[in-house]
Amino acid sequence: EPEVTQTPSHQVTQMGQEVILRCVPISNHLYFYWYRQILGQKVEFLVSFYNNEISEKSEIFDDQFSVERPDGSNFTLKIRSTKLEDSAMYFCASKRGNEQFFGPGTRLTVL
């Protein structure tokens, strides 16, 4: 059964460094999302992406964040200058119909 994959599973970085989180959505899906979950808190929407552009972004998704679908299969989230408060689990999701399917997540730890 097709599934969403994410790499790496765990990323440790120093504050101020750039990180790129990678996702491979399900191949025939059209809508792509990033969410994050800070430990002990609710899952939060970051950004949605359709037809090669951002459809919607949350207040969290400021100028430090960007997304790309560089080659028709990968979907990446870049954080330009990480902060301590960016430490969280980051989930990628994709959708074709009504149901969103999620990857296993990348745990980002900012030291």
Add this chain to the structure above:
Amino acid sequence: KQEVTQIPAALSVPEGENLVLNCSFTDSAIYNLQWFRQDPGKGLTSLLLIQSSQREQTSGRLNASLDKSSGRSTLYIAASQPGDSATYLCAVNPPGGAGNNRKLIWGLGTSLAVNP
């Protein structure tokens, strides 16, 4: 602004018991609602999706109901097993958003422990 609340925050039951998890949302104008399972430190597994026009969905021992007018959904787990131990999350698609590209708004989850 849509808010999703899940009660109880934690639940511990003996194996074999039937149980109900509750989810409430403040804006009844939702597109659909999904229930997810999350194991500790792991990803989000979709369990059931209920469209706004539906009253319930079933998958194996799981049954989810939706009462949109009162802003409530329940997840019923029959004959619980230790393998059901996980956090169960409820998420709604709120109104608005661009076309079909709708985000999910999440509850904090119910942490379930099923004891052998």
